[in-house]
Amino acid sequence: MLSSAFSTALQTQRFSRRSFLQIGGLALGGLTLPQLLQAESQAAAPKSHKATIMIFLSGGPPHQDMVDLKMDAPTEIRGEFAPIATNVPGIEICEHMPRLAQMTDKLAIIRSLVGSEGRHAAFQCMTGQTVNNQPQGGWPSYGSVISKLQGPSDPGTPSFVGLSPPMITSTWADVGQPGFLGSAHAPFKPNGEVKNDMVLNGVTVNQLGDRRSLLKQLDQYRREADASGMMSGLDTYQSQAFGILTASRLAEALDLEKEDVKLRDRYGRGSSKPAGYGDAGPLLNDYFLAARRLVEAGARVVTLAYGRWDWHGLPHGTNFSNAREHIPMLDIGLSALIEDLETRGMLDDVSVVVWGEFGRTPRINPNGGRDHWPQVACAMLAGGGLRTGQVIGSTNRLGEYAKDRPVHFQEVFATLYHRMGLDVSSATVNDLTGRPRYLIDTAQFQPMRELV
Secondary structure (H helix, E strand, O other), X not given: OHHHHHHHHOOOOXXXXXXXXXXXXXXXXXXXXXXXXXXXXXXXXXXXXXXXXXXXXXXXXXXXXXXXXXXXXXXXXXXXXXXEEOOOOOOEEEOOOHHHHOOHHHEEEEEEEEXXXXXXXXXXXXXXXXXXXXXXXXXXXXXXXXXHHHOOOOOOOOOEEEEOOOOOOOXXXXXXXXXXXXXXXXXXXXXXXXXXXXXXXXXXXXXXXXXXXXXXXXXXXXXXXXXXXXXXXXXHHHHHHHHHHHOOHHHHHHOHHHOOHHHHHHHOOOEOOOOOOOOOOOEOOHHHHHHHHHHHHOOOEEEEEOOOXXXXXXXXXXXXXXHHHHHHHHHHHHHHHHHHXXXXXXXXXXXXXXXXXXXXXXXXXXXEOOOEEOOOEEEEEEXXXXXXXXXXXXXXXXXXXXXXXXXXHHXXXXXXXXXXXXXXXOOEEEOOOOOEEEOOOOOOOOOOOOOO
Protein backbone atom coordinates (compact mmCIF):
# COMPACT_ATOMS: atom_id res chain seq x y z
CA MET A 1 0.00 0.00 0.00
CA LEU A 2 1.06 3.59 -0.55
CA SER A 3 1.10 4.45 3.14
CA SER A 4 3.28 1.60 4.40
CA ALA A 5 5.87 2.16 1.69
CA PHE A 6 6.10 5.86 2.41
CA SER A 7 6.02 5.55 6.18
CA THR A 8 9.08 3.30 5.97
CA ALA A 9 11.03 5.23 3.32
CA LEU A 10 9.97 8.81 3.99
CA GLN A 11 8.85 9.21 7.59
CA THR A 12 11.20 11.58 9.41
CA GLN A 13 11.43 14.42 11.82
CA ARG A 14 15.05 13.84 12.88
CA PHE A 15 17.83 13.45 10.34
CA SER A 16 19.45 10.65 12.36
CA ARG A 17 16.52 8.28 12.03
CA ARG A 18 17.21 5.21 9.92
CA SER A 19 13.87 5.72 8.18
CA PHE A 20 14.99 9.11 6.82
CA LEU A 21 14.89 9.73 3.05
CA GLN A 22 17.26 7.15 1.68
CA ILE A 23 19.08 8.74 -1.19
CA GLY A 24 21.81 7.05 -3.16
CA GLY A 25 21.96 10.03 -5.55
CA LEU A 26 20.02 13.21 -5.99
CA ALA A 27 17.81 11.73 -8.68
CA LEU A 28 14.04 11.99 -8.90
CA GLY A 29 13.06 9.33 -11.41
CA GLY A 30 16.17 10.18 -13.43
CA LEU A 31 16.06 13.91 -12.68
CA THR A 32 18.46 15.74 -10.42
CA LEU A 33 16.79 17.94 -7.87
CA PRO A 34 18.53 21.07 -9.17
CA GLN A 35 17.11 20.25 -12.61
CA LEU A 36 13.66 19.92 -11.14
CA LEU A 37 13.95 23.23 -9.33
CA GLN A 38 15.90 25.21 -11.89
CA ALA A 39 13.78 27.64 -13.86
CA GLU A 40 10.99 27.36 -11.28
CA SER A 41 12.26 30.45 -9.49
CA GLN A 42 10.41 33.32 -11.15
CA ALA A 43 10.77 36.63 -9.37
CA ALA A 44 7.45 37.91 -10.62
CA ALA A 45 5.56 34.62 -10.31
CA PRO A 46 2.37 34.82 -8.26
CA LYS A 47 2.68 32.90 -5.00
CA SER A 48 -0.92 32.50 -3.90
CA HIS A 49 -1.43 28.81 -3.40
CA LYS A 50 -4.09 27.84 -5.88
CA ALA A 51 -3.86 24.18 -6.83
CA THR A 52 -5.33 21.48 -9.06
CA ILE A 53 -5.97 17.79 -8.44
CA MET A 54 -6.49 15.90 -11.69
CA ILE A 55 -7.97 12.38 -11.41
CA PHE A 56 -7.51 10.31 -14.57
CA LEU A 57 -9.88 7.36 -15.02
CA SER A 58 -7.58 5.36 -17.27
CA GLY A 59 -9.21 3.31 -20.00
CA GLY A 60 -12.33 5.38 -20.63
CA PRO A 61 -15.22 5.50 -18.11
CA PRO A 62 -18.78 4.76 -19.30
CA HIS A 63 -20.58 8.10 -19.31
CA GLN A 64 -24.04 6.53 -19.74
CA ASP A 65 -23.55 4.35 -16.62
CA MET A 66 -22.31 7.16 -14.36
CA VAL A 67 -23.69 10.65 -14.92
CA ASP A 68 -25.79 10.41 -18.11
CA LEU A 69 -28.10 7.43 -17.73
CA LYS A 70 -30.51 6.85 -20.63
CA MET A 71 -33.61 5.25 -19.15
CA ASP A 72 -35.70 5.92 -22.27
CA ALA A 73 -33.24 4.06 -24.53
CA PRO A 74 -33.63 0.40 -25.59
CA THR A 75 -32.37 -2.25 -23.18
CA GLU A 76 -29.20 -2.93 -25.17
CA ILE A 77 -28.21 0.71 -24.66
CA ARG A 78 -29.51 1.85 -21.30
CA GLY A 79 -27.67 -0.78 -19.26
CA GLU A 80 -28.32 -2.29 -15.84
CA PHE A 81 -28.14 0.69 -13.50
CA ALA A 82 -30.85 3.05 -12.33
CA PRO A 83 -30.52 6.78 -11.67
CA ILE A 84 -31.01 8.36 -8.24
CA ALA A 85 -31.96 11.89 -7.31
CA THR A 86 -29.25 14.24 -6.06
CA ASN A 87 -29.38 17.19 -3.68
CA VAL A 88 -29.79 19.45 -6.72
CA PRO A 89 -33.36 19.27 -8.03
CA GLY A 90 -33.58 17.85 -11.53
CA ILE A 91 -30.11 16.25 -11.58
CA GLU A 92 -29.79 12.48 -11.41
CA ILE A 93 -26.70 10.27 -11.41
CA CYS A 94 -25.94 6.55 -11.06
CA GLU A 95 -27.36 4.64 -8.09
CA HIS A 96 -23.81 3.51 -7.25
CA MET A 97 -22.76 7.10 -6.49
CA PRO A 98 -24.93 7.87 -3.43
CA ARG A 99 -22.36 9.98 -1.60
CA LEU A 100 -21.69 12.20 -4.58
CA ALA A 101 -25.44 12.45 -5.08
CA GLN A 102 -25.67 14.10 -1.67
CA MET A 103 -23.06 16.70 -2.61
CA THR A 104 -23.92 17.36 -6.23
CA ASP A 105 -24.26 21.02 -5.27
CA LYS A 106 -20.45 20.91 -5.09
CA LEU A 107 -20.06 19.29 -8.53
CA ALA A 108 -20.18 20.56 -12.08
CA ILE A 109 -21.04 17.61 -14.31
CA ILE A 110 -20.13 17.80 -18.01
CA ARG A 111 -22.18 15.38 -20.09
CA SER A 112 -20.96 16.57 -23.49
CA LEU A 113 -17.15 16.37 -23.46
CA VAL A 114 -15.85 16.26 -27.05
CA GLY A 115 -12.58 16.43 -28.95
CA SER A 116 -11.12 13.06 -27.96
CA GLU A 117 -8.66 11.65 -30.48
CA GLY A 118 -9.65 8.13 -29.41
CA ARG A 119 -6.27 6.95 -28.12
CA HIS A 120 -5.82 4.73 -25.09
CA ALA A 121 -3.51 7.19 -23.34
CA ALA A 122 -3.50 9.86 -20.66
CA PHE A 123 -1.86 12.36 -23.01
CA GLN A 124 -4.92 14.41 -23.91
CA CYS A 125 -6.20 14.54 -20.33
CA MET A 126 -2.76 15.65 -19.12
CA THR A 127 -1.96 18.21 -21.84
CA GLY A 128 -5.21 19.20 -23.53
CA GLN A 129 -3.41 18.62 -26.84
CA THR A 130 -3.44 15.84 -29.42
CA VAL A 131 -0.54 13.52 -30.19
CA ASN A 132 -0.32 14.43 -33.87
CA ASN A 133 1.78 17.37 -35.10
CA GLN A 134 3.51 18.07 -31.81
CA PRO A 135 6.33 20.62 -31.61
CA GLN A 136 9.85 19.32 -31.09
CA GLY A 137 10.13 17.83 -27.62
CA GLY A 138 6.38 17.28 -27.36
CA TRP A 139 3.58 19.17 -25.63
CA PRO A 140 4.07 19.69 -21.89
CA SER A 141 1.57 18.49 -19.34
CA TYR A 142 -0.65 20.92 -17.46
CA GLY A 143 1.40 20.38 -14.30
CA SER A 144 4.64 21.10 -16.14
CA VAL A 145 3.24 24.37 -17.48
CA ILE A 146 2.18 25.41 -13.98
CA SER A 147 5.63 24.44 -12.67
CA LYS A 148 7.28 26.59 -15.33
CA LEU A 149 5.08 29.66 -15.01
CA GLN A 150 4.39 29.70 -11.28
CA GLY A 151 7.21 27.76 -9.68
CA PRO A 152 7.00 26.16 -6.24
CA SER A 153 4.75 27.58 -3.56
CA ASP A 154 7.03 26.00 -0.95
CA PRO A 155 10.76 25.30 -1.41
CA GLY A 156 10.43 21.89 0.24
CA THR A 157 7.64 20.57 -2.00
CA PRO A 158 7.74 20.03 -5.79
CA SER A 159 5.23 22.05 -7.79
CA PHE A 160 4.03 19.04 -9.80
CA VAL A 161 3.50 15.59 -8.28
CA GLY A 162 2.23 12.52 -10.15
CA LEU A 163 0.75 9.46 -8.45
CA SER A 164 0.39 6.38 -10.62
CA PRO A 165 -0.10 2.68 -9.80
CA PRO A 166 1.25 -0.24 -11.86
CA MET A 167 -0.79 -0.42 -15.06
CA ILE A 168 -1.08 -2.75 -18.03
CA THR A 169 0.70 -0.16 -20.19
CA SER A 170 2.50 2.92 -18.94
CA THR A 171 0.72 5.30 -21.30
CA TRP A 172 -2.63 4.46 -19.75
CA ALA A 173 -1.55 5.68 -16.33
CA ASP A 174 0.97 8.31 -17.42
CA VAL A 175 0.51 11.16 -14.97
CA GLY A 176 2.30 13.75 -17.06
CA GLN A 177 5.37 14.48 -19.16
CA PRO A 178 7.28 17.78 -19.34
CA GLY A 179 7.50 17.86 -23.14
CA PHE A 180 9.54 20.74 -24.54
CA LEU A 181 9.77 22.36 -21.09
CA GLY A 182 12.37 19.77 -20.14
CA SER A 183 13.07 17.53 -17.17
CA ALA A 184 13.16 20.43 -14.71
CA HIS A 185 9.37 20.46 -14.94
CA ALA A 186 8.65 16.73 -14.98
CA PRO A 187 6.34 15.43 -12.25
CA PHE A 188 7.86 14.22 -9.02
CA LYS A 189 6.75 10.57 -8.82
CA PRO A 190 7.11 9.35 -5.23
CA ASN A 191 5.61 5.95 -6.02
CA GLY A 192 7.40 5.44 -9.32
CA GLU A 193 11.06 4.93 -10.14
CA VAL A 194 12.03 7.61 -7.65
CA LYS A 195 11.41 5.21 -4.75
CA ASN A 196 14.41 3.23 -5.93
CA ASP A 197 16.50 6.41 -6.03
CA MET A 198 15.47 7.53 -2.57
CA VAL A 199 17.70 5.10 -0.72
CA LEU A 200 20.48 6.33 1.50
CA ASN A 201 22.69 3.27 0.94
CA GLY A 202 24.46 4.04 4.21
CA VAL A 203 24.95 7.74 3.45
CA THR A 204 24.31 9.92 6.48
CA VAL A 205 23.12 13.51 6.39
CA ASN A 206 26.65 14.62 7.28
CA GLN A 207 28.02 12.64 4.35
CA LEU A 208 25.35 14.18 2.18
CA GLY A 209 26.65 17.57 3.26
CA ASP A 210 30.18 16.51 2.35
CA ARG A 211 28.95 15.53 -1.11
CA ARG A 212 27.35 18.92 -1.43
CA SER A 213 30.67 20.58 -0.57
CA LEU A 214 32.44 18.42 -3.13
CA LEU A 215 29.84 19.33 -5.72
CA LYS A 216 30.49 23.02 -5.05
CA GLN A 217 34.21 22.48 -5.53
CA LEU A 218 33.67 20.62 -8.78
CA ASP A 219 31.41 23.41 -9.99
CA GLN A 220 33.89 26.13 -9.11
CA TYR A 221 35.97 25.74 -12.26
CA ARG A 222 32.87 25.76 -14.45
CA ARG A 223 31.59 28.84 -12.67
CA GLU A 224 34.87 30.69 -13.09
CA ALA A 225 35.10 29.65 -16.74
CA ASP A 226 31.49 30.55 -17.46
CA ALA A 227 31.24 33.77 -19.42
CA SER A 228 27.57 33.43 -20.27
CA GLY A 229 26.23 33.78 -16.75
CA MET A 230 24.33 30.48 -16.99
CA MET A 231 25.99 29.17 -13.82
CA SER A 232 24.84 32.13 -11.76
CA GLY A 233 22.24 31.18 -9.23
CA LEU A 234 23.26 27.54 -9.16
CA ASP A 235 23.84 27.70 -5.41
CA THR A 236 20.23 28.80 -4.97
CA TYR A 237 18.86 25.80 -6.84
CA GLN A 238 21.17 23.42 -5.02
CA SER A 239 20.15 24.91 -1.69
CA GLN A 240 16.52 24.30 -2.58
CA ALA A 241 17.36 20.76 -3.65
CA PHE A 242 19.11 19.95 -0.39
CA GLY A 243 16.26 21.65 1.42
CA ILE A 244 13.85 19.10 -0.03
CA LEU A 245 16.13 16.24 0.95
CA THR A 246 16.59 17.37 4.53
CA ALA A 247 13.19 18.91 5.24
CA SER A 248 10.36 16.84 6.58
CA ARG A 249 7.38 18.53 4.90
CA LEU A 250 7.29 16.36 1.77
CA ALA A 251 7.97 13.24 3.81
CA GLU A 252 5.20 14.19 6.21
CA ALA A 253 2.74 14.72 3.35
CA LEU A 254 3.44 11.26 1.97
CA ASP A 255 3.20 9.49 5.31
CA LEU A 256 -0.47 8.60 5.47
CA GLU A 257 0.01 6.79 8.77
CA LYS A 258 -0.06 10.21 10.42
CA GLU A 259 -3.70 10.68 9.44
CA ASP A 260 -6.55 9.86 11.77
CA VAL A 261 -7.71 6.28 11.25
CA LYS A 262 -11.33 7.38 10.88
CA LEU A 263 -10.42 9.79 8.09
CA ARG A 264 -8.43 7.13 6.27
CA ASP A 265 -11.39 4.80 6.57
CA ARG A 266 -13.65 7.53 5.19
CA TYR A 267 -11.46 7.70 2.07
CA GLY A 268 -11.90 3.96 1.65
CA ARG A 269 -8.18 3.07 1.51
CA GLY A 270 -8.72 0.88 -1.56
CA SER A 271 -6.76 -1.92 -3.18
CA SER A 272 -3.20 -1.92 -4.55
CA LYS A 273 -3.51 -5.04 -6.70
CA PRO A 274 -1.84 -4.57 -10.11
CA ALA A 275 -4.01 -3.88 -13.11
CA GLY A 276 -4.41 -6.48 -15.80
CA TYR A 277 -7.03 -7.87 -18.11
CA GLY A 278 -7.96 -10.35 -15.42
CA ASP A 279 -8.56 -7.83 -12.65
CA ALA A 280 -10.54 -4.69 -12.13
CA GLY A 281 -7.35 -2.71 -11.57
CA PRO A 282 -5.82 -0.75 -8.69
CA LEU A 283 -8.36 1.31 -6.78
CA LEU A 284 -5.97 3.17 -4.51
CA ASN A 285 -8.22 5.48 -2.55
CA ASP A 286 -5.16 6.34 -0.49
CA TYR A 287 -4.12 8.40 -3.53
CA PHE A 288 -7.04 10.79 -2.96
CA LEU A 289 -5.82 11.38 0.59
CA ALA A 290 -2.20 11.69 -0.54
CA ALA A 291 -3.26 14.28 -3.12
CA ARG A 292 -4.92 16.41 -0.45
CA ARG A 293 -1.88 16.15 1.82
CA LEU A 294 0.51 17.05 -1.01
CA VAL A 295 -1.53 20.12 -1.96
CA GLU A 296 -1.66 21.12 1.69
CA ALA A 297 2.13 20.78 1.81
CA GLY A 298 2.55 23.12 -1.14
CA ALA A 299 2.14 21.16 -4.38
CA ARG A 300 0.39 23.17 -7.09
CA VAL A 301 -0.66 20.24 -9.29
CA VAL A 302 -1.23 16.62 -8.30
CA THR A 303 -2.26 14.14 -10.97
CA LEU A 304 -3.30 10.59 -10.23
CA ALA A 305 -4.46 7.56 -12.19
CA TYR A 306 -7.36 5.66 -10.69
CA GLY A 307 -8.57 2.21 -11.67
CA ARG A 308 -8.80 0.61 -15.09
CA TRP A 309 -11.98 1.47 -16.93
CA ASP A 310 -11.55 -0.42 -20.23
CA TRP A 311 -14.48 -2.82 -20.01
CA HIS A 312 -15.05 -4.64 -23.29
CA GLY A 313 -16.61 -7.67 -21.64
CA LEU A 314 -15.95 -11.33 -20.95
CA PRO A 315 -13.68 -13.11 -20.11
CA HIS A 316 -12.43 -10.07 -18.18
CA GLY A 317 -15.72 -9.11 -16.57
CA THR A 318 -18.58 -7.21 -18.09
CA ASN A 319 -18.97 -3.47 -18.17
CA PHE A 320 -21.43 -3.77 -15.31
CA SER A 321 -19.56 -6.26 -13.10
CA ASN A 322 -16.48 -4.03 -13.24
CA ALA A 323 -18.55 -0.88 -12.76
CA ARG A 324 -20.08 -2.33 -9.60
CA GLU A 325 -16.58 -2.32 -8.10
CA HIS A 326 -15.12 0.84 -9.63
CA ILE A 327 -17.99 3.31 -9.42
CA PRO A 328 -18.76 2.84 -5.70
CA MET A 329 -15.07 3.13 -4.81
CA LEU A 330 -14.76 6.32 -6.85
CA ASP A 331 -17.88 7.59 -5.08
CA ILE A 332 -16.26 6.97 -1.70
CA GLY A 333 -12.85 8.44 -2.50
CA LEU A 334 -13.97 11.49 -4.47
CA SER A 335 -16.69 12.46 -2.00
CA ALA A 336 -14.19 12.11 0.87
CA LEU A 337 -11.70 14.33 -0.95
CA ILE A 338 -14.27 17.07 -1.55
CA GLU A 339 -15.49 16.90 2.06
CA ASP A 340 -11.93 16.97 3.37
CA LEU A 341 -10.92 19.96 1.25
CA GLU A 342 -14.02 21.84 2.38
CA THR A 343 -13.48 21.02 6.06
CA ARG A 344 -9.94 22.37 5.83
CA GLY A 345 -11.01 25.55 4.05
CA MET A 346 -9.17 24.54 0.88
CA LEU A 347 -12.01 23.79 -1.53
CA ASP A 348 -12.27 27.27 -3.04
CA ASP A 349 -8.55 27.24 -3.84
CA VAL A 350 -8.23 23.66 -5.11
CA SER A 351 -9.80 22.67 -8.43
CA VAL A 352 -10.62 18.99 -8.84
CA VAL A 353 -11.24 17.43 -12.26
CA VAL A 354 -12.21 13.80 -12.93
CA TRP A 355 -12.24 12.35 -16.46
CA GLY A 356 -10.92 9.75 -18.89
CA GLU A 357 -9.63 9.69 -22.44
CA PHE A 358 -13.02 8.93 -24.07
CA GLY A 359 -16.49 7.51 -23.42
CA ARG A 360 -17.97 4.09 -24.14
CA THR A 361 -20.27 2.85 -26.88
CA PRO A 362 -23.99 3.36 -26.35
CA ARG A 363 -24.72 -0.18 -27.52
CA ILE A 364 -23.66 -2.98 -25.19
CA ASN A 365 -21.66 -5.58 -27.12
CA PRO A 366 -22.44 -9.36 -27.10
CA ASN A 367 -19.88 -9.88 -24.30
CA GLY A 368 -21.63 -7.50 -21.96
CA GLY A 369 -19.10 -4.72 -22.47
CA ARG A 370 -18.98 -1.27 -23.92
CA ASP A 371 -16.27 -0.43 -26.46
CA HIS A 372 -14.33 2.78 -27.18
CA TRP A 373 -16.41 5.83 -28.05
CA PRO A 374 -14.46 9.06 -28.72
CA GLN A 375 -17.53 10.93 -29.98
CA VAL A 376 -18.57 12.04 -26.48
CA ALA A 377 -17.48 11.56 -22.87
CA CYS A 378 -18.07 13.02 -19.42
CA ALA A 379 -16.21 14.89 -16.71
CA MET A 380 -16.81 16.07 -13.15
CA LEU A 381 -15.32 19.19 -11.61
CA ALA A 382 -15.37 20.52 -8.06
CA GLY A 383 -13.81 23.28 -5.99
CA GLY A 384 -11.59 26.03 -7.32
CA GLY A 385 -14.27 28.67 -6.81
CA LEU A 386 -16.16 27.22 -9.79
CA ARG A 387 -19.91 27.55 -10.17
CA THR A 388 -21.06 24.08 -9.18
CA GLY A 389 -24.42 22.41 -8.64
CA GLN A 390 -25.09 22.18 -12.35
CA VAL A 391 -24.98 19.93 -15.41
CA ILE A 392 -23.35 21.32 -18.54
CA GLY A 393 -24.32 19.95 -21.94
CA SER A 394 -26.37 16.95 -22.93
CA THR A 395 -26.31 14.02 -25.31
CA ASN A 396 -29.03 12.66 -27.56
CA ARG A 397 -31.51 9.98 -26.38
CA LEU A 398 -29.04 7.16 -27.03
CA GLY A 399 -25.96 8.89 -25.61
CA GLU A 400 -24.23 8.85 -28.98
CA TYR A 401 -23.16 12.47 -29.41
CA ALA A 402 -23.40 15.92 -27.84
CA LYS A 403 -26.87 17.29 -28.41
CA ASP A 404 -26.18 20.75 -27.03
CA ARG A 405 -23.25 22.67 -25.56
CA PRO A 406 -20.38 20.43 -26.64
CA VAL A 407 -17.45 21.09 -24.29
CA HIS A 408 -13.96 20.58 -25.71
CA PHE A 409 -11.05 19.28 -23.63
CA GLN A 410 -9.26 22.58 -24.20
CA GLU A 411 -12.14 24.53 -22.69
CA VAL A 412 -11.69 22.57 -19.49
CA PHE A 413 -7.96 23.31 -19.54
CA ALA A 414 -8.63 26.99 -20.18
CA THR A 415 -10.89 27.00 -17.12
CA LEU A 416 -8.29 25.26 -14.95
CA TYR A 417 -5.54 27.66 -16.03
CA HIS A 418 -7.89 30.57 -15.33
CA ARG A 419 -8.54 29.32 -11.79
CA MET A 420 -4.78 29.07 -11.28
CA GLY A 421 -4.53 32.77 -12.08
CA LEU A 422 -3.25 32.51 -15.66
CA ASP A 423 -4.73 34.45 -18.57
CA VAL A 424 -4.83 32.00 -21.47
CA SER A 425 -5.13 34.89 -23.91
CA SER A 426 -1.66 36.11 -23.02
CA ALA A 427 0.26 33.41 -21.09
CA THR A 428 2.84 31.50 -23.13
CA VAL A 429 5.73 29.08 -22.72
CA ASN A 430 8.66 28.95 -25.11
CA ASP A 431 9.30 25.78 -27.10
CA LEU A 432 12.76 24.44 -27.95
CA THR A 433 13.16 26.94 -30.78
CA GLY A 434 12.34 29.84 -28.49
CA ARG A 435 8.93 30.31 -30.05
CA PRO A 436 6.24 31.31 -27.54
CA ARG A 437 3.36 28.85 -27.42
CA TYR A 438 -0.07 29.62 -26.04
CA LEU A 439 -1.33 27.19 -23.41
CA ILE A 440 -4.39 26.33 -25.52
CA ASP A 441 -5.77 27.25 -28.91
CA THR A 442 -6.99 30.69 -27.88
CA ALA A 443 -8.55 31.35 -31.29
CA GLN A 444 -11.14 28.66 -30.56
CA PHE A 445 -11.33 28.16 -26.80
CA GLN A 446 -11.65 30.23 -23.62
CA PRO A 447 -12.56 29.46 -19.98
CA MET A 448 -16.07 28.06 -19.69
CA ARG A 449 -18.55 30.87 -19.12
CA GLU A 450 -20.78 28.49 -17.10
CA LEU A 451 -18.07 27.90 -14.52
CA VAL A 452 -16.17 31.16 -14.03
